[in-house]
Amino acid sequence: MKVAVIGGGLAGLTAAAYLSEQPGVQGVLFERSPQLGGRAFTYEKAGFTLNYGAHAIYGLDRHTLTVMENELHLSFSSKQVDKRKVMYEKGEQLTPAPLDFVNLMKTDILTMRQKVRFVAEITAIIANIHQIKHYETLGHYLAESGADEDVKELWEHLVCSNFFITPEDARKVPGAVISAYYHNLFLSQRPVNYILGSWAVITNQLRDKIVYNEHWSFAMQEGVDSIRYEHGKYLLKTKAREEAFDRVVFAMPVQQVIKLLRGTPWEPFLEPYEQNTATEVMVYDIGLHHVVARPFSYISDMNHKLFISDVSATDHTLVPEGGQLLQGIAYLSDEPIDGDEDRKAYLNERTAQMEDLFDRHYPGWREAVAVKRVSKKAMVQSVKNIAGNRLLPSRIESMPFYFCGDGCEGKGELAERAFSSGRRAAQLLLAELKKQQTAVHSVADAGSSPKRP
Numbered sequence: 370m371k372v373a374v375i376g377g378g379l380a381g382l383t384a385a386a387y388l389s390e391q392p393g394v395q396g397v398l399f400e401r402s403p404q405l406g407g408r409a410f411t412y413e414k415a416g417f418t419l420n421y422g423a424h425a426i427y428g429l430d431r432h433t434l435t436v437m438e439n440e441l442h443l444s445f446s447s448k449q450v451d452k453r454k455v456m457y458e459k460g461e462q463l464t465p466a467p468l469d470f471v472n473l474m475k476t477d478i479l480t481m482r483q484k485v486r487f488v489a490e491i492t493a494i495i496a497n498i499h500q501i502k503h504y505e506t507l508g509h510y511l512a513e514s515g516a517d518e519d520v521k522e523l524w525e526h527l528v529c530s531n532f533f534i535t536p537e538d539a540r541k542v543p544g545a546v547i548s549a550y551y552h553n554l555f556l557s558q559r560p561v562n563y564i565l566g567s568w569a570v571i572t573n574q575l576r577d578k579i580v581y582n583e584h585w586s587f588a589m590q591e592g593v594d595s596i597r598y599e600h601g602k603y604l605l606k607t608k609a610r611e612e613a614f615d616r617v618v619f620a621m622p623v624q625q626v627i628k629l630l631r632g633t634p635w636e637p638f639l640e641p642y643e644q645n646t647a648t649e650v651m652v653y654d655i656g657l658h659h660v661v662a663r664p665f666s667y668i669s670d671m672n673h674k675l676f677i678s679d680v681s682a683t684d685h686t687l688v689p690e691g692g693q694l695l696q697g698i699a700y701l702s703d704e705p706i707d708g709d710e711d712r713k714a715y716l717n718e719r720t721a722q723m724e725d726l727f728d729r730h731y732p733g734w735r736e737a738v739a740v741k742r743v744s745k746k747a748m749v750q751s752v753k754n755i756a757g758n759r760l761l762p763s764r765i766e767s768m769p770f771y772f773c774g775d776g777c778e779g780k781g782e783l784a785e786r787a788f789s790s791g792r793r794a795a796q797l798l799l800a801e802l803k804k805q806q807t808a809v810h811s812v813a814d815a816g817s818s819p820k821r822p
């Protein structure tokens with residue numbers, strides 16, 4: 370069986386790595402850009418390792434990456450973010466984020482009575498008896514919960530940091546999603562970790578696994594421009610070739626899948642996914658010649674909905690000797706902003722708020738900058754997991770393709786969804802192959818068995 374995987378991000382590499390382990394499956398992974406990794410692309414600049422998207426792993430011991438580590442024999446090291454240095458800033462107040470029991474007891478965000486209530490909520494989620502799973506959204510639950518405003522705000526903020534969405538969107542996350550996500554995270558012994566050396570440590574191993582198989586290859590800088598069906602095969606066209614495949618795995622943002630299949634007989638099946646919205650943020654990375662201050666590993670400005678991670682406080686491998694790498698992220702509003710000038714003014718305002726946060730906690734950073742990368746609009750997750758949006762399933766009935774990526778159904782959020790859906794797409798395809806082979810063998814067996822007289 371000959372398979373095409375379209376997209377060389379985390380999802381496509383995962384799917385191809387699993388498929389390439391299977392004898393009898395050959396394939397090509399198409400990637401339109403010059404490098405693999407997609408939004409998890411990593412690059413070096415002046416001795417700093419910069420990620421396009423960050424590499425924090427939530428709940429590593431219960432994460433799909435740990436399953437892949439065993440199944441695909443990956444090897445990587447990780448380090449836990451110092452939970453005592455994860456802080457929230459609200460008004461003028463700075464307080465530990467209530468990530469675990471110790472921090473929860475220390476935090477000034479809640480009164481003792483509120484803390485007791487929050488602990489009871491966490492306990493109920495761990496025991497899987499929390500009522501939130503029956504509510505349409507977090508917002509619906511909070512509206513009926515009778516909780517104080519501070520507890521509601523804390524819930525919103527927690528969801529906003531883990532799902533990378535604005536507090537307004539946090540209220541729209543379905544209750545069942547919150548329940549499953551936090552059941553997993555609260556049970557984890559390793560709530561927030563970084564993969565030491567960034568995503569490249571993972572993507573390079575997946576790549577090596579794929580190229581190790583002589584029946585697999587990469588088609589770099591070969592964006593797939595069109596697909597058609599002819600004589601039982603799918604013909605993929607790029608600028609360099611047209612090639613026939615038996616199966617196709619789409620491993621790219623849902624918006625791009627829809628674009629690619631526009632005008633084909635499969636377009637109508639994707640209609641329910643056309644209105645999906647993505648999470649977009651502004652990213653402000655700075656590499657500093659020296660450590661200017663190290664008060665936190667993560668500081669979230671609750672007033673302006675932005676945060677800074679001191680990435681190198683956890684992952685020292687990303688900086689030259691003595692250097693510091695800070696990543697600032699500002700959530701961007703979904704509200705349409707009319708006109709280029711207004712949009713520019715909005716982004717400038719967000720940039721100024723971000724720089725203020727750096728000034729407040731990392732004085733002297735401006736003079737110490739060695740590397741700076743500002744991306745005014747980065748797509749964190751291609752489909753926000755909120756009510757009104759629909760994640761793309763790995764298979765759609767009546768459609769002959771497989772889908773994976775962080776906009777698809779799968780376990781977890783963000784990169785975990787890319788990994789888990791990539792693994793799932795490969796498993797489904799291999800199960801189909803096995804079914805076919807069994808059918809062929811039974812026909813062959815039936816053909817070769819002696820005929821009854």
Ligand SMILES: Cc1cc2nc3c(=O)[nH]c(=O)nc-3n(C[C@H](O)[C@H](O)[C@H](O)COP(=O)(O)OP(=O)(O)OC[C@H]3O[C@@H](n4cnc5c(N)ncnc54)[C@H](O)[C@@H]3O)c2cc1C
Nearest residue numbers: 376378379380401407408422423425592593774775783784
């Ligand atoms: C600023 C930022 C911070 C983040 N922080 C975290 C974090 O801390 N933790 C976490 O878990 N996740 C984080 N993420 C999210 C994570 O990076 C993404 O969820 C993940 O990388 C998505 O992988 P993917 O394979 O689904 O999609 P992509 O990475 O988008 O891969 C799709 C690939 O398909 C290619 N492609 C598209 N169309 C075609 C075509 N027609 N032909 C050929 N190739 C095509 C693209 O070039 C791309 O390489 C962050 C993301 C950002 C942007």
